Amino acid sequence: MTHSYPTPDQPLKIGTRGSPLALAQAHETRARLMAAHALPEAAFEIVVIKTTGDDRTLIDADRPLKEIGNKGLFTKEIEEAMIEGRIDIAVHSMKDMPTEQPQGLLLDCYLPREDTRDAFVSRHVKTLADLAPGQVVGTSSLRRRAQLLNRRPDLKVVEFRGNVQTRLKKLDDGVADCTFLAMAGLHRLNMVEVAQSAIAPEDMLPAIAQGAIGIERRADDARMAEMLAPLNDLETTQRLAAERAFLAALDGSCETPIAGLALIEGDEIWLRGEILRPDGSERLFEEGRASIADGADLGRDLAARLRARAPAGFFSWL
Numbered sequence: 001m002t003h004s005y006p007t008p009d010q011p012l013k014i015g016t017r018g019s020p021l022a023l024a025q026a027h028e029t030r031a032r033l034m035a036a037h038a039l040p041e042a043a044f045e046i047v048v049i050k051t052t053g054d055d056r057t058l059i060d061a062d063r064p065l066k067e068i069g070n071k072g073l074f075t076k077e078i079e080e081a082m083i084e085g086r087i088d089i090a091v092h093s094m095k096d097m098p099t100e101q102p103q104g105l106l107l108d109c110y111l112p113r114e115d116t117r118d119a120f121v122s123r124h125v126k127t128l129a130d131l132a133p134g135q136v137v138g139t140s141s142l143r144r145r146a147q148l149l150n151r152r153p154d155l156k157v158v159e160f161r162g163n164v165q166t167r168l169k170k171l172d173d174g175v176a177d178c179t180f181l182a183m184a185g186l187h188r189l190n191m192v193e194v195a196q197s198a199i200a201p202e203d204m205l206p207a208i209a210q211g212a213i214g215i216e217r218r219a220d221d222a223r224m225a226e227m228l229a230p231l232n233d234l235e236t237t238q239r240l241a242a243e244r245a246f247l248a249a250l251d252g253s254c255e256t257p258i259a260g261l262a263l264i265e266g267d268e269i270w271l272r273g274e275i276l277r278p279d280g281s282e283r284l285f286e287e288g289r290a291s292i293a294d295g296a297d298l299g300r301d302l303a304a305r306l307r308a309r310a311p312a313g314f315f316s317w318l
Ligand SMILES: NCc1[nH]cc(CCC(=O)O)c1CC(=O)O
Pocket: 093, 094, 095, 096, 180, 181, 182, 184, 185, 209, 210, 211, 212, 213
């Protein structure tokens, strides 16, 4: 180590949102840094930063998130704090991260990926296939809404937001018969028992980067680069390179339901991706394989194939 380690007097500042899931991810990052460098907990300070996405006056309004703002809703204030030096690193759910970072910041450290599947959450229905016609699904995710309606146009979808506890309360109140959450979030919150079942990717392809935690730093911060290096998981990096190249090539303006999942099989990477119309009336799917080093090219290639197949008007921005 050529740089000095953080100490209780000069702790390493870990920036995060304040939600229970965000805090669990920050704690996991701290634990991994402590183990990798034999440091005490006191050498770290967790700095909670409120983002536009956490603003109750905006969030409590019953508007879908996509109408409130777009990219960086949950990251802008955290990235500003890092650029200003108030924090050293930021811990993010990669699923919520734009494909490009602001000038001066770098996102190149990924923790080993959790379960990528969506969870089927209900008080009285066991699996997605057991839903009866007309039953009500609560979700705020454009992707999940479109995927569900594509397969089951007979179901009713209602807007559903809030943290896990709020959503479970809504299920208890009978607002909806079921909802979906990422298995990864439930694992990290030790709440996996609220899932009736995990949904196979063949039935619901997850969001790009679902289940992955990324750690962002200042690009010129050599000390942090060195401290984060042992935390980076190679396979997660390779899978996200393919998935995020796919997303970037499709714009990924959160206005079109996009899903994708890469898996490593031997010395190959296998990528599946799909785009849907928001009402679920149309679904375009592609898959392909490449050598692992060519994952990003595979992602761009899959995106180009989908674009070529998409009828005019499929993307609202074209
Ligand atoms: N958009 C919110 C969000 N961002 C990351 C996760 C879950 C954890 C993950 O996918 O890493 C969630 C909640 C959810 O979809 O249930």
